[in-house]
Amino acid sequence: MLATAAKAGLFLAVVLFLSGCTNWPEFSKRVENPYPGDVAAVARGKTLYLSQGCSVCHGEKGKGDGTEAASLPTRLPDFTSRDQMITRADPDLFWAIVRGREKTKMPAFGKQLSENKIWDLVNYLRSLYQ
Numbered sequence: 624m625l626a627t628a629a630k631a632g633l634f635l636a637v638v639l640f641l642s643g644c645t646n647w648p649e650f651s652k653r654v655e656n657p658y659p660g661d662v663a664a665v666a667r668g669k670t671l672y673l674s675q676g677c678s679v680c681h682g683e684k685g686k687g688d689g690t691e692a693a694s695l696p697t698r699l700p701d702f703t704s705r706d707q708m709i710t711r712a713d714p715d716l717f718w719a720i721v722r723g724r725e726k727t728k729m730p731a732f733g734k735q736l737s738e739n740k741i742w743d744l745v746n747y748l749r750s751l752y753q
């Protein structure tokens with residue numbers, strides 16, 4: 624009887640743990656920008672932004688007007704728009720780059736770029752609007 628209760632308890636704990644991990648908003652809150660606004664990070668992010676081909680879609684200045692933009696089925700965000708960007712938290716941008724955006728052309732970069740590089744990109748994007 625006790626053993627059954629213990630098993631049920633363990634099962635519940637595992638379920639709660641797993642649902643906690645896959646609960647997207649909770650999960651996304653757990654990452655934190657390690658160096659917000661850092662000038663060196665912004666510079667590294669700019670180099671990555673150009674070398675990783677982000678500009679091909681997002682545009683050289685991040686306005687959403689890259690050479691591929693017109694042929695994409697979805698509209699691109701404007702990284703230079705303060706109004707648009709303040710509605711996104713740093714972890715939102717981070718996870719968009721890590722995982723990409725399903726059902727859109729936004730690729731996932733989590734396999735080829737380290738976490739720090741992705742934060743460099745986030746900090747660069749943050750520097751594009753006043």
Ligand code: HEC
Pocket residue numbers: 671672675676677678679680681691695697698699700711715716717719720724727728729730732744748
């Ligand atoms: C092939 C085109 C393409 C490339 C290359 C690309 N993106 Fe995107 N990106 C998109 C599209 C399309 C969206 C919009 C997805 C949506 O509607 O949710 C997007 C969305 C995003 C977002 C989410 C913005 C928001 O609205 O919250 C971020 C951040 C982002 N891209 C960063 C990058 C970075 C950094 C790179 C390069 C490492 C990159 N993207 C490369 C097409 C691209």
